[in-house]
Amino acid sequence: MTPEEKKLLDSHVKEIAKILYKNAPPEKLETFEGIETTVRDQVLEHVNPKIGIFFISEKTGTDKGRIRKIRSCVGKILITRKQALRLGIEPYRRFSPxxxxxxxxxxxxxxxxxxxxxxxxxxxxxxxxxxxxxxxxxxDLSMPNVKQKLTEVCLDGGMVRLRSEKKGESAYWKEYKTGRLQGIYYGAFFQDNLSLTDWINSQNIGKILYCLGDGHDGIWKLYRNIADSQCRHEILDWYHLKENLYKIQASKKFLLTIEADLWQGFVEEAIKKLRKTKYVGVTNFIKYLSKHRHRLVNYMYFQAEQLSSVGSGAVESAVKQIDKRMQVVGAQWKYENLPQMLQLRCAYLNGQLAAPF
The missing domain is CATH 1.10.10 (Arc Repressor Mutant, subunit A)
Structure with missing residues (x-):
């Protein structure tokens, strides 16, 4: 903008401001917030739409066609059919992008x-x-694709409350499955495990795929349908391993010793120490370790080398991020609305709703 243009613009804006001020309710101009609100409302109604219409006419080079109204962030804009067509605005759309x-x-x-x-x-x-x-x-929301090779997957299950179809019956809870790829990309599916595994299998999977889970049998069954068994490396999430360890009713010193062994991958040493005690909960924890023995790794090494998110509770954090919206106070969902709402929350977490600049 040249100095001359700026000077001309300032003079026009001043004249516009005089007219707006003259027509503003005096009682709404007593505070700074009141002035902010009044100016914004008047500009949205009287100024912005005219500017928007001018920009559209200049850019499209036409003002022909049937006129329709579009609600936008700069006010209600009148736009012709040909203008809308040239700007990629779909027929019957009422809101601007x-x-x-x-x-x-x-x-x-x-x-x-x-x-x-x-x-x-x-x-x-x-x-x-x-x-x-x-x-x-x-x-229309599409699932994201990993930009690099896929080397890490976290799967978990979350719960959502559904509204009963019959009047008078209380709401009930159902499980959904969520996946987080590379610690970045979120996906959630309601009663649709096939779509979840198809989404993951459609990615460019690396030579080794680290698969994190919380110990639930249903999660490991899902992993059987993901990638090839030769490249799949299942890992029990450290957060849940530690959580189960501290269910043992033992001294803090003893539990810290076992934790240190497991953190470094010394599973057999940890089991030997556990078997020498009679603490409540030891037997169940030994069974837990034996069941997941092939999923226990040297967590310290994995974290130091940044091979996978094994030590950060990555599995559970994905569900927590999604539940922040799905479990807001009083939320009850219709069965048919859940898949789309889960996709919207994931689209937000994936940055797909961020406006381009």
Whole structure:
């Protein structure tokens, strides 16, 4: 922008400001926040749409066609059919791409009612909570692909509360499965294990695939359908191994000794020490170690060499991230809405909803 253009712009803006101020309710200008809100509301209604329309006309080079209204982050914009076609706006779309993205970002993190309130505060745009819900149901979300070779997978199960189809019956809980690839990419599937394994198998899998699990039999059964057995290296997550160790009713000093052995991969030494005691819970823990013996590694070495996320509770953290949205206070889901909502939460965690700049 040249100095002359800036000077001209300033003079026009000043004239616009005079008109807006003259038509602003005096009682709303008593505080700084009141002025902020008033200016934003007036600009959204009277100024931004006109600027948006001009930009669209200049860029598309046309103003022909049937006119329709699009709700956007800069206000309600009138756009013709040909303009919409040239800008890639689908027929019957009521929301601009950016406003839709804002709605999805909020809906991925909080209840639809809270999303309605927060959008109004953040942007000045009003979108009802039921509309937020409809936006989620119709959006097309694809699962992410790992950009490099896939060498680490974490699988776990989470719980969601479903609304009963029959009136008067209480809500009930169902399990969903989640996967986290390379410690970065999230995917969650409700009652659809095949789609989960297909998603993982579609990646560019490396020579060794470290598969982390929490000891639940259902998780290890899923791993049987992932990659080739020769490249699959199953590992019991350290967080859960340690959690089971501390169920033993023993002195802290003894438990720390066993923990140190297991951390360094000295499983047989740990079992020998355990068998010499009669602490409550020892027998069950020895059975636990024997069952998962082939999944126990030198955790200290794996962490030092950064081979896998074995020592960080990686398995459980994926579920916790997803449950922050799925288990908000009072949440009860319809069976048919769950898969899409899980995908939305994962899309947010994967950074797919971030606006491009």
């Amino acid at each position: 950016l406003l839709e993205k804002c709605c999805l970002l909020l809906s991925a993190n909080e209840s639809f009612k809270e999303a309605e309130k927060d959008l109004k505060v953040l942007t000045g745009i009003e979108v009802g909570h039921s509309t937020h819900h409809r936006q989620v149901k119709k959006v």
